[in-house]
Amino acid sequence: xxxxxxxxxxxxxxxxxxxxxxxxxxxxxxxxxxxxxxxxxxxxxxxxxxxxxxxxxxxxxxxxxxxxxxxxxxxxxxxxxxxxxxxxxxxxxxxxxxxxxxxxxxxxxxxxxxxxxxxxxxxxxxxxxxxxxxxxxxxxxxxxxxxxxxxxxxxxxxxxxxxxxxxxxxxxxxxxxxxxxxxxxxxxxxxxxxxxxxxxxxxxx
Amino acid sequence: xxxxxxxxxxxxxxxxxxxxxxxxxxxxxxxxxxxxxxxxxxxxxxxxxxxxxxxxxxxxxxxxxxxxxxxxxxxxxxxxxxxxxxxxxxxxxxxxxxxxxxxxxxxxxxxxxxxxxxxxxxxxxxxxxxxxxxxxxxxxxxxxxxx
Numbered sequence: 001x002x003x004x005x006x007x008x009x010x011x012x013x014x015x016x017x018x019x020x021x022x023x024x025x026x027x028x029x030x031x032x033x034x035x036x037x038x039x040x041x042x043x044x045x046x047x048x049x050x051x052x053x054x055x056x057x058x059x060x061x062x063x064x065x066x067x068x069x070x071x072x073x074x075x076x077x078x079x080x081x082x083x084x085x086x087x088x089x090x091x092x093x094x095x096x097x098x099x100x101x102x103x104x105x106x107x108x109x110x111x112x113x114x115x116x117x118x119x120x121x122x123x124x125x126x127x128x129x130x131x132x133x134x135x136x137x138x139x140x141x142x143x144x145x146x147x148x149x150x151x152x153x154x155x156x157x158x159x160x161x162x163x164x165x166x167x168x169x170x171x172x173x174x175x176x177x178x179x180x181x182x183x184x185x186x187x188x189x190x191x192x193x194x195x196x197x198x199x200x201x202x203x204x205x
Numbered sequence: 206x207x208x209x210x211x212x213x214x215x216x217x218x219x220x221x222x223x224x225x226x227x228x229x230x231x232x233x234x235x236x237x238x239x240x241x242x243x244x245x246x247x248x249x250x251x252x253x254x255x256x257x258x259x260x261x262x263x264x265x266x267x268x269x270x271x272x273x274x275x276x277x278x279x280x281x282x283x284x285x286x287x288x289x290x291x292x293x294x295x296x297x298x299x300x301x302x303x304x305x306x307x308x309x310x311x312x313x314x315x316x317x318x319x320x321x322x323x324x325x326x327x328x329x330x331x332x333x334x335x336x337x338x339x340x341x342x343x344x345x346x347x348x349x350x351x352x
């Protein structure tokens with residue numbers, strides 16, 4: 001009798017996807033272990049609202065399970081997951097915002113606050129002076145990033161997390177933007193980021 | 206002003222680094238990610254989203270608030286329309302057929318049947334949910350409606 005195949009997060013992504021398509025839960029679990037950080041970073045870069053973040057994280061994996069048969073190039077899964085996660089955040093934010101308005105419930109959500117995410121990050125207590133300074137620099141970058149508009153956060157999140165990078169023609173599908181505008185958008189968003197880095201208070205460069 | 210001119214790649218690296226020290230993924234979310242696999246329906250055709258009213262309403266109309274949502278899904282010649290209000294979900298299958306169907310959430314599955322017009326109405330489910338129909342040609346499922 002053949003034993004259940006073993007899978008490790010270090011296996012090639014193609015092996016893990018094929019294993020999951022064959023119905024092996026172990027292959028799926030290895031995929032999750034391998035790629036959970038990509039999804040986690042995406043949702044954290046996109047929102048500081050914990051509820052939205054958590055729901056978008058879970059929804060992204062439902063989406064992958066649903067679309068697994070359609071994954072043609074498993075090695076590009078990091079980019080696919082990053083873009084899917086940003087889409088889920090946008091969708092959930094839009095829908096909840098709408099509901100909030102329609103039931104005139106003013107939640108004291110920290111969706112746009114710079115502090116929200118930063119407060120949840122480890123290392124803020126800073127055990128060492130060097131670490132403190134490095135933390136402070138990162139905090140400064142995160143604060144500037146949080147000031148970007150949603151489309152810019154989305155584009156930069158995908159650019160940062162997609163490994164290998166998402167080619168422009170494929171980014172179009174997931175970001176829902178014409179191919180031609182992505183290059184200029186990228187430039188515009190990075191220019192904004194530079195401006196916010198220069199003008200966000202309290203952080204060394 | 207900057208003394209240095211930071212290249213785009215260097216700036217992206219800096220942003221990447223700034224988010225590198227996130228706390229670990231919480232265990233309940235890891236569990237949710239693993240259990241997503243159990244919701245896979247490899248035996249059913251996945252209908253494609255053709256229309257979502259949320260996307261339409263966004264275009265150019267600020268402050269448009271609607272608590273209704275409409276979706277249209279299709280697979281081959283079969284169309285599933287889903288209309289959502291805060292209280293009710295109405296699903297319609299074309300061509301009109303009375304068939305078994307389900308509204309599936311992570312918590313439970315509600316077994317239903319469309320009427321002779323291909324319609325079924327049920328209390329609005331929690332998100333995420335999906336609609337499944339058992340047609341003579343096989344089962345079809347909508348993608349998860351997550352937000």
